[in-house]
Amino acid sequence: MTRLDRRALFTSGAAAALLAATGVSLEAAPRPGGRLRLAVPRDGSLEQVARGAVFDGLTEIGPDGVLRPELAEIWHGGADARDWRFELRGDVAFHDGRALGAADAVASVQAWDVPGVVRVEVTGPKSLRIELAEGNPHLPYHLAAPGRIVGPGGEIDVPLDRVVGTGAYRVEQAQAGRHFRAARVDGHYKAGRAGWADSIEVLVIPDESVRAEALRDGFVDVAALPAPAGLLGRGEFRYHPSVEEIALAAHRGVGVPRVIGRQAPLDDGRIAERWWIG
Known part of the structure; x- marks a missing residue:
């Protein structure tokens, strides 16, 4: 060995x-x-x-190894697993007091390197849609990967002394x-x-x-x-x-x-x- x-x-x-x-x-x-x-x-x-x-991210893997909601309270994928809808929690604010909105999540997802994502858009104040080039039933797991975090206006790559998260x-x-x-x-x-x-x-x-x-x-x-x-x-x-x-x-x-x-x-x-x- x-x-x-x-x-x-x-x-x-x-x-x-x-x-x-x-x-x-x-x-x-x-x-x-x-x-x-x-x-x-x-x-x-x-x-x-x-x-x-x-x-925080949209989803997370808990210490028990199970996928669970984080900022995204619920989600569902279409029949072909290409069209995904996410609903954000309504009780979350950034550390500076700003309420978390779908635009923050969309901008953050756009800043990530998630293979297969072709479109991310706001569908409501707390709702967003992610479209994939090909169906992927494991997308919520991929969104829980380290570094796939949500910042205000998508600002996630900032110096530690200025980071504002949830x-x-x-x-x-x-x-x-x-x-x-x-x-x-x-x-x-x-x-x-x-x-x-x-x-x-x-x-x-x-x-x-x-x-x-x-x-x-x-x-x-x-x-x-x-x-x-x-x-x-x-x-x-x-x-x-x-x-x-x-x-x-x-x-x-x-x-x-x-x-x-x-x-x-x-x-x-x-x-x-x-x-x-x-």
């Missing part, structure tokens, strides 16, 4: 999937409150986690490639289902030994791709997916969902809204 690539394991989410296969979890139910702090390499992980916390967390402070901090949005439509921590913080620490040290000494709660020698036998930590192949390490006080889907792992940027402090 070939040796697993720890970096590929983290970014692909296989770590979370393998964790689920072992049945490891902290609590049966998440706990709200606290501050969740993550240390990541300088490999784009900060931006991935931050945008996953600040933005996600469970609002940006407080950000510096690209270095640091990100966000606070939970009060009254968010996902309240009670996601966004457990009061605040989240992501720190870029390039050196794997220093990431291990930061976790060991309590400066962070989760470390991605830490140096094993800095942790093994030196504290109470959980290793994902295993002690032999550490992609993620966390204090035992960090909780993860009991069931984690294999097709859309927590590490697709949703770790910030789905993990919690026990």
Whole structure:
């Protein structure tokens, strides 16, 4: 058997999937409150986690691996799966107070690279239509892919310190490639289902030994791709997916969902809204 690539394991989410296969979890139910702090390499992980916390998509893959609504409350496709209609939630606002409208979703879809899409149009204040060149019954799954997020007027590729989304967390402070901090949005439509921590913080620490040290000494709660020698036998930590192949390490006080889907792992940027402090 070939040796697993720890970096590929983290970014692909296989770590979370393998964790689920072992049945490891902290609590049966998440706990709200606290501050969740993550240390990541300088490999784009900060931006991935931050945008996953600040933005939502039309659909999402839940931690149980099941497709479910996000900004799109309902959808249906035509008989040939070429013509798709989406109805947006009516209780969603961007972090600056603007109400989410169909024009925002249409502009965002047009900014994505979704193969086969030939037309996207507004059909009502909260309704949109997506036309495909060929029928594709899996379109709602494709729309849940990482990066297919909705921003005001389709503005999704903006610096972290200026992002405005509809996600469970609002940006407080950000510096690209270095640091990100966000606070939970009060009254968010996902309240009670996601966004457990009061605040989240992501720190870029390039050196794997220093990431291990930061976790060991309590400066962070989760470390991605830490140096094993800095942790093994030196504290109470959980290793994902295993002690032999550490992609993620966390204090035992960090909780993860009991069931984690294999097709859309927590590490697709949703770790910030789905993990919690026990």
